[in-house]
Amino acid sequence: MCPTPPVMPSAAATGGHPHPLPRRLGSAALPSSASGRSCDSRREDRLLASIFLLADARASRAPFWGRRESGSGIYFPRPGCYKKAVLNDSAIWKSLRDNRRLSLIAGPCVIENEGLCLEVARSLKGLCSRLGIFFVFKASYDKANRTSAESFRGPGIEEGLRLLAGVRKRVGVPVLTDVHTEWEAKAAGEVVDVVQIPAFLCRQTDLITAAVRTGKIVNLKKGQFLSPGEMGQVVAKAQSAGGKKLLLTERGTTFGYNNLVSDMRAIPIMKRLGFPVIFDATHSVQLPGGGGNKSGGQREFAPVLARCAVAAGANGLFIETHPEPDRALSDGPNMIPLAEMPAVMKSLVKIFEAL
Numbered sequence: 001m002c003p004t005p006p007v008m009p010s011a012a013a014t015g016g017h018p019h020p021l022p023r024r025l026g027s028a029a030l031p032s033s034a035s036g037r038s039c040d041s042r043r044e045d046r047l048l049a050s051i052f053l054l055a056d057a058r059a060s061r062a063p064f065w066g067r068r069e070s071g072s073g074i075y076f077p078r079p080g081c082y083k084k085a086v087l088n089d090s091a092i093w094k095s096l097r098d099n100r101r102l103s104l105i106a107g108p109c110v111i112e113n114e115g116l117c118l119e120v121a122r123s124l125k126g127l128c129s130r131l132g133i134f135f136v137f138k139a140s141y142d143k144a145n146r147t148s149a150e151s152f153r154g155p156g157i158e159e160g161l162r163l164l165a166g167v168r169k170r171v172g173v174p175v176l177t178d179v180h181t182e183w184e185a186k187a188a189g190e191v192v193d194v195v196q197i198p199a200f201l202c203r204q205t206d207l208i209t210a211a212v213r214t215g216k217i218v219n220l221k222k223g224q225f226l227s228p229g230e231m232g233q234v235v236a237k238a239q240s241a242g243g244k245k246l247l248l249t250e251r252g253t254t255f256g257y258n259n260l261v262s263d264m265r266a267i268p269i270m271k272r273l274g275f276p277v278i279f280d281a282t283h284s285v286q287l288p289g290g291g292g293n294k295s296g297g298q299r300e301f302a303p304v305l306a307r308c309a310v311a312a313g314a315n316g317l318f319i320e321t322h323p324e325p326d327r328a329l330s331d332g333p334n335m336i337p338l339a340e341m342p343a344v345m346k347s348l349v350k351i352f353e354a355l
Contacts, residue, residue, distance in 0.1 A: 103316030182210035189214025212243035228266035251280035279309030297334025
């Protein structure tokens with residue numbers, strides 16, 4: 001049973017805390033009493049406040065979930081305390097593993113601003129509703145593996161989680177984001193429905209363990225350097241930590257310099273591991289480092305590979321999309337324009353239904 005959180009202090013009452021609540025989240029926007037409010041509603045209130053204190057955890061590396069912030073009266077719930085909102089975890093997992101229904105994990109590569117996230121989420125939600133596709137919105141708060149140190153990485157975890165929580169609540173869709181460290185997994189697990197392990201980090205045992213222990217669905221992306229069969233060891237790590245709700249995502253394999261190749265045999269091979277397999281159509285057409293100080297891409301081939309993957313038995317697609325990919329701040333060359341998504345998804349549904 002969830003504990004009853006104390007009254008939230010206003011920004012003026014934080015006593016000089018290094019991360020006071022911003023003006024737009026001041027006392028007028030926060031509850032004056034927790035009585036008579038659902039656990040779900042209190043969860044939203046806690047999230048909007050707690051993400052502004054994550055920087056303290058980064059500095060100390062000390063876990064702060066499940067305790068009160070000293071002197072502030074703010075309660076940080078343990079992972080798994082506040083669960084329900086858009087759909088509960090069980091319903092989301094049931095939909096993702098339903099072999100009779102295609103799934104789509106899609107959104108912009110990186111969180112550029114709130115307006116972009118809401119526009120893309122609402123557009124894709126409507127499209128998927130019309131086509132009978134289960135939709136999960138994705139966006140990254142930090143692209144930690146950009147080619148150049150000068151490239152845009154995102155708004156950071158505090159602002160990024162706040163925006164993802166807003167998309168989840170205002171659009172009414174499950175959300176996914178990727179994490180890079182154990183403490184990020186704990187923080188993201190309080191906000192998102194699916195925690196993603198990036199392909200480059202798919203063998204990091206401690207990171208996988210931390211993601212699984214959030215209790216959320218975990219998407220394990222296959223590293224570009226792994227064969228499909230080697231994902232069995234990655235799955236075993238997740239299962240040893242208690243993981244039962246896992247997605248496996250194929251995203252291409254390194255093929256010489258600045259290129260990837262997609263072997264569709266990977267899909268049935270990974271499906272033998274007993275979990276849904278997702279095909280990342282847009283990262284599979286990436287040309288890593290092909291742009292000198294950034295990666296290139298061949299977006300015209302993303303729909304082609306997506307169709308092949310569905311025909312090969314993929315349970316769903318992972319697609320990055322943007323209203324104007326050529327002006328996107330990350331991975332523009334391989335993203336599908338948002339206006340083209342209806343035609344792309346209609347063709348994929350036809351193939352899925354023909355199987």
